[in-house]
Amino acid sequence: MLIKPLLLFFLSSVSTISPAPTSIALFILGRHSLQLWSKLISALLSLIRPIRISKQPYGDIIQIEELMKRRMYKSAALPKIKRIKWDQKDADGNIVIPYTIVATDYVQQARENISKAMKRIEDHTCIRFTERKNEKYYVEINNIMGRGCRTYVGKNLKKGKTIMLLEFNQNDTCMYISSIQHELLHAVGLWHEQNNYNRDNYIKINYANLLPGYSAQFRKHPNIDANIYNLTYDYMSIMHYERDAFSRNGKDTIVTLDPKYQDIIGTVQDASPTDYLKVCQIYACKKCKIPK
Numbered sequence: 001m002l003i004k005p006l007l008l009f010f011l012s013s014v015s016t017i018s019p020a021p022t023s024i025a026l027f028i029l030g031r032h033s034l035q036l037w038s039k040l041i042s043a044l045l046s047l048i049r050p051i052r053i054s055k056q057p058y059g060d061i062i063q064i065e066e067l068m069k070r071r072m073y074k075s076a077a078l079p080k081i082k083r084i085k086w087d088q089k090d091a092d093g094n095i096v097i098p099y100t101i102v103a104t105d106y107v108q109q110a111r112e113n114i115s116k117a118m119k120r121i122e123d124h125t126c127i128r129f130t131e132r133k134n135e136k137y138y139v140e141i142n143n144i145m146g147r148g149c150r151t152y153v154g155k156n157l158k159k160g161k162t163i164m165l166l167e168f169n170q171n172d173t174c175m176y177i178s179s180i181q182h183e184l185l186h187a188v189g190l191w192h193e194q195n196n197y198n199r200d201n202y203i204k205i206n207y208a209n210l211l212p213g214y215s216a217q218f219r220k221h222p223n224i225d226a227n228i229y230n231l232t233y234d235y236m237s238i239m240h241y242e243r244d245a246f247s248r249n250g251k252d253t254i255v256t257l258d259p260k261y262q263d264i265i266g267t268v269q270d271a272s273p274t275d276y277l278k279v280c281q282i283y284a285c286k287k288c289k290i291p292k
Contacts, residue, residue: 084154085189085282088135090128095283097188098132103143103168110168110175114141117180124276126285127188136160139187143167149174151183153191162187178269182238185275189282193233193240194254195220202233203265204255214246218253229281234274235261242266 088096101111118129132138139151140161151164164183166174174180194203197220205218234240235256243252243262256262273290280288 084157086155093286094126094128097127097129098135098138099129099141100132100138101141105143106168113175113177114180117177117184120181120270121184124289125279126283127279139164141166145169149179149183151186153186154189178238181271185239185271188279190239190278193237194218196228196233198233202257206253206255209247209249209251209253211246211248217246229278231274234272235265236268236272237275238268238271239275240265
């Protein structure tokens with residue numbers, strides 16, 4: 001159980017080759033020494049790979065599981081007046097999102113990757129992640145076996161804590177910087193790009209290739225409780241799914257109408273200028289550093 005995820009983790013971070021044979025894995029891992037595992041996984045986590053999406057029918061957004069039961073689902077980004085926006089500010093007018101890491105089994109590099117993902121967002125927007133003291137609304141980061149990478153969009157008004165699950169164990173991991181950043185941007189207020197109400201001008205969804213029960217991941221919704229802020233559809237968004245997301249047969253579930261983006265969607269390693277701009281629009285940031 002240890003060999004496959006570790007090799008996939010390593011090889012997908014450095015190349016596009018397929019997983020190596022088990023004999024190579026045994027050579028790398030020896031007798032599965034716990035000390036070797038800790039050192040090796042720490043080293044591998046310093047690398048970056050494309051976004052990892054949840055295998056759950058409702059994907060990586062916890063609200064979708066709840067909204068699907070009520071046949072409701074929104075997309076794009078939070079409107080400026082949405083109540084689940086974060087509204088605490090620091091002395092400089094930046095938006096503060098308190099967080100706490102309750103998982104006790106993250107290696108040091110995993111914790112560092114969380115900090116790096118947060119810093120990426122802070123460097124380009126007015127969002128500031130701070131360790132929670134006693135704030136009512138906050139993000140709680142935890143590691144639960146089999147739950148993958150998932151969180152809420154915006155703050156959780158009912159419970160106070162916005163749960164963010166970043167799975168990390170010898171079977172699976174969400175601890176790539178890009179994966180963490182994807183989940184953090186959900187918590188800040190971004191939904192998935194492929195669900196934008198204007199997406200039909202940019203992509204085609206192949207429902208015939210989709211796993212049964214996963215159609216909600218591609219449901220298009222009107223611009224009512226979500227907003228695209230008059231921004232062009234973004235193939236380069238870190239919030240976009242891969243070409244074969246939730247495929248039942250290995251074939252494409254998403255086809256870009258502009259062919260040059262077909263191999264790009266869902267593989268970027270950092271938020272796009274449009275991702276950051278949406279955050280700045282949601283929170284009316286006075287200063288917004290958009291990468292060129």
